[in-house]
Amino acid sequence: MESIYRAESRRVLATLIRLLGDFDLAEEALQDAFAAAVERWPQEGVPASPRSWLISTGRFRAIDRLRKRRREIPGEHDMAEETPDIENYDVVDDRLRLIFTCCHPALNPDAQVAMTLREICGLTTEQVAAAFLTTAPTLAQRIVRAKTKIRDARIPYEVPERADLPERLASVLHVVYLVFNQGYFTRADLATEAIRLGRLLVDLLPESEALGLLALMLLHDARRATRTTAAGVLIPLEEQDRSRWNRAQIEEGAALVRRAFETRRAGPYALQAAIAAVHAEAPSSAATDWSEIVGLYDVLLRMEPSPVIELNRAAAVAMRDGPEHGLTLIDAILARGELQEYHLAHAARADLFRRLGRKSEAAAAYNRALALAVEEPERRLLERRLKEL
Numbered sequence: 001m002e003s004i005y006r007a008e009s010r011r012v013l014a015t016l017i018r019l020l021g022d023f024d025l026a027e028e029a030l031q032d033a034f035a036a037a038v039e040r041w042p043q044e045g046v047p048a049s050p051r052s053w054l055i056s057t058g059r060f061r062a063i064d065r066l067r068k069r070r071r072e073i074p075g076e077h078d079m080a081e082e083t084p085d086i087e088n089y090d091v092v093d094d095r096l097r098l099i100f101t102c103c104h105p106a107l108n109p110d111a112q113v114a115m116t117l118r119e120i121c122g123l124t125t126e127q128v129a130a131a132f133l134t135t136a137p138t139l140a141q142r143i144v145r146a147k148t149k150i151r152d153a154r155i156p157y158e159v160p161e162r163a164d165l166p167e168r169l170a171s172v173l174h175v176v177y178l179v180f181n182q183g184y185f186t187r188a189d190l191a192t193e194a195i196r197l198g199r200l201l202v203d204l205l206p207e208s209e210a211l212g213l214l215a216l217m218l219l220h221d222a223r224r225a226t227r228t229t230a231a232g233v234l235i236p237l238e239e240q241d242r243s244r245w246n247r248a249q250i251e252e253g254a255a256l257v258r259r260a261f262e263t264r265r266a267g268p269y270a271l272q273a274a275i276a277a278v279h280a281e282a283p284s285s286a287a288t289d290w291s292e293i294v295g296l297y298d299v300l301l302r303m304e305p306s307p308v309i310e311l312n313r314a315a316a317v318a319m320r321d322g323p324e325h326g327l328t329l330i331d332a333i334l335a336r337g338e339l340q341e342y343h344l345a346h347a348a349r350a351d352l353f354r355r356l357g358r359k360s361e362a363a364a365a366y367n368r369a370l371a372l373a374v375e376e377p378e379r380r381l382l383e384r385r386l387k388e389l
Helices: 002-020 023-044 050-072 091-102 109-120 125-131 136-152 162-183 188-204 208-221 247-262 268-281 290-303 307-321 323-335 343-355 359-372 376-388
Strands: none
Touching (some): 002 091, 002 109, 023 136, 091 162, 091 188, 109 125, 109 136, 109 188, 125 136, 162 188, 208 247, 208 268, 268 290, 290 307, 323 343, 343 376
């Protein structure tokens, strides 16, 4: 039963939301259906199609529940008592509908992430709250407000029309990447959930940017085992033991990059994944094709101008042409007043000063980065660098 719940519960929920028109009622129906399965399947056997059985059972239990409420409180719920008979539940479409509804731009960004983790990934309220360093009651209220907004604003439970798809898909991919980044250092389970969501999107909607995002997450996650020491200190890319990288994930990610570029519609996620693939496939930092990485950043900057992308390009230029060239580019970004409060800009600057032997300037830049850094693995690396000067 546990394996069926893991495999089918989110699919069943997605269809029940469409059939019943209400998130809370659908969640109650889902629990009722599995409770009935626990009671009946040991005696009757597992049905040929557990998913259809669960959907039908949940749907009729919900109708019974509504009838009882209406007898007790007339007008309590305005859903029609009956829903059409459906032979083949279109679960694929329902899962896409649920993703686009949870990530609707009318919802607060925090609510989009919370709804995605709760309704699509199936994490408990307590698990989602822990991931975002808040209390379960606060998180529960955030989800309640989001569901109320969906109901009151009549947000449609549907996949967007083709003309609206690029913008709406971008919102969904952004939420998935937020989930991945939230788990990058300290919550491997969240990173795993984000990759699972990425796979789902590629299976249901294999657009180039969905391919690109899944590739990007896989390529970053392939280095998970080598990102930090046992003491929790961040290990820079050039110091990581590449023999411990997950080669299967790297091969899958690289193949997805190729698929994304073959569409001739490669976007920012695909370009970032291409950069990650160059890093992942290089036998060492010194043997990395830094010219190719700089060229990919040039294309990415034209597509999506950003000081953070400029910073990353500057770091690649420093590896290709020497630290003084990278330092000039970073100083130009900071001189414009951009990234002044971004710890990685000061950390990159410090590393280049260190490589140039300018220890006092490196120390000042490391201290500035340390004052701004929040994540403990990054802070420990900065502290180590300071001690090594």
